Amino acid sequence: MAQAQTLSRNQQIVLDIIEKAKGPLKAYSILFNVQKKGINAPQQIYRALDKLIEMGKIHKIESKNAFVACRSSDCEISKATAFSICESCEMVDEISDTKLSKYISSFNHKKGMKFKRFNLEFFGLCKKCK
């Protein structure tokens, strides 16, 4: 089990870059950014990303194959994630709305499936791009 707090060297490097970024980052763009720090292979990036996701430090934006830092306290280890995505400028914003999150979490599928987690992605144009 990943410990709640301690990050390994590579995990910290990758997290730092994602946290500093203004928007979502792709794995290979992270890779290019850390080559000066001695990380040379995609595998190293993907391993760090996997762990950071497990810990809830970052999220993957599935529709973009890109990664953002978690800015929410709501989503507790990514059980309930929601994002707004601008189709023009590619901006991604994490949505932290307790009501929305609770409503969706409480949804029960007729077919008897018990949900552990959901991910919601909204698409549109942000304020700037409208």
Next chain:
Amino acid sequence: MAQAQTLSRNQQIVLDIIEKAKGPLKAYSILFNVQKKGINAPQQIYRALDKLIEMGKIHKIESKNAFVACRSSDCEISKATAFSICESCEMVDEISDTKLSKYISSFNHKKGMKFKRFNLEFFGLCKKCK
């Protein structure tokens, strides 16, 4: 503009396979399935997939990079899609729930973004796999 009804040859071939499938299909698995019909290149599959998505005939399951036929009348050209995904057997079910869909569609982001579309993916264990 794609016409509402008429599908081209390749589009029809690809749609047929997706509709017959029990679960989500990946682009390259579609490709292997249609090589006997004279379709040889990924580009041909992806082009058909793109058009079928535009027409609302199929949906992409973003977390799986796979494609399913649309079974819902609710989602009118994929403005409001929701799926339940079994993490064990990979089964995907389109959720067609007007209340859920309306609730989410009416959500307004504080930061002034106007949404055109959303995609929601639930994860868990299906009845069988529980």
Next chain:
DNA sequence: TAACAAACGTTATATTATAACAATGATAAA
């Protein structure tokens, strides 16, 4: 300190997706 697990580095390769270009077919306006 021995044993084990997690993280690391590395090479290779698998999987998913798009670029670019020429040819063909379908539609409809002149």
Next chain:
DNA sequence: TTTATCATTGTTATAATATAACGTTTGTTA
């Protein structure tokens, strides 16, 4: 009917995303 236009096709090549497999190192804890 001819010509213009636009969607679709076929094809080759390549880009972008992600994982397999192996051995080594580091960190924890019994």
